[in-house]
Amino acid sequence: MRMLVTGAAGFIGSQFVRTVFSESPSDNVTVLDALTYAGNPENLKELEKNPRYRFVEGSIGDAALIEKIIVDDKIEGVVNFAAESHVDRSLAGGAVVFARTNFEGTVTLLEACKKLKVKRFLQVSTDEVYGSIDGKGFFAETSPLHPNNPYSAAKAAADLMVQTYVHSFGLDAVITRSTNNYGPRQYPEKFIPVCVSNALANKSCPVYGDGKQVRDWLHVEDNCRGILLALQKGRAGEVYNLGGMNERTNIEVVQKILGILGKHDYLIEYVTDRPGHDRRYAVSILKASKELGWEPGVDFEWGLRNTVNWYQVNEDWIASSRLRK
Secondary structure, three states: OEEEEEOOOOHHHHHHHHHHHHHOOOOEEEEEEOOOOOOOHHHHHHHOOOOOEEEEEOOOOOHHHHHHHHHHOOOOEEEEOOOOOOHHHHHOOOHHHHHHHHHHHHHHHHHHHHHHOOOEEEEEEEHHHHOOOOOOOOEOOOOOOOOOOHHHHHHHHHHHHHHHHHHHHOOOEEEEEEOEEEOOOOOOOOHHHHHHHHHHOOOOEEEEOOOOOEEEEEEHHHHHHHHHHHHHHOOOOOEEEEOOOOEEEHHHHHHHHHHHHOOOHHHEEEEOOOOOOOOEOOEOOHHHHHHHOOOOOOOHHHHHHHHHHHHHHOHHHHHHHHOOO
16 A cells, blocks of 8 residues: 555654554555654654655645645555644643644545545544543443543544545545553653653652543554554444553552652652543453454553663653654
């Protein structure tokens, strides 16, 4: 496949490109990224000389540019990672920007794919579109959408538009919704990188509220394998949940990180909870397992230790990323 991957200078997108080149060696990839704060060219530097790779700087809101790329590079599939993704930014006055990128940008991509008859479109989404779930249950792909912040609301709206293009225009499109990702190269304003980098500097590790919010942690490599399988095997119009089956409270994760680094719990600082903070996310992966043959493979204890170690030896990467605001 000749594919266009948007937002691939970021954390998950850059790992997806590496996964494509290792798992599907005949594919060609064109990356489109606006290189805003979370897009770091260093994430893709190792691929610059690969003849099957091309990078274009630009926005998914630029219809003319997208159409030119699709025509010039004979694009057959589009994978959309491009998004504003940090909930705190969406709450701190960023709702308009999130709607513009996450919703309007997705519509621009869909229009180009419809117009130029791109064979397949994959929308990378999030479990946050379902909202919070109580008890021990799990969201299925058919669960109602109930986003509780501007970020997840914009992603939910984009998901609905993708499904509209499938049913109204016959576009071959699929959606993946993953749980919280972790791993190397995650932008340092996110929960795990913040804790690691702060602890390395003997600074406090902020924890919202009581720290008992539950998240299901999925290693980025597992997520990208699932996305590639959904691109290759997923049924048009379908949604596939990708979860790590590793539920942990936020405070547990912080304590594990401090333990790996040999730091004391006194670095933990409880801070005022953010507005509308969802208590628990959890999704069923039965559909992805049955239809795609996918399951998470990275053990959380190993994956977290490996991630912490990566940040320890790549403090220059953390510093350079923090300059991209």
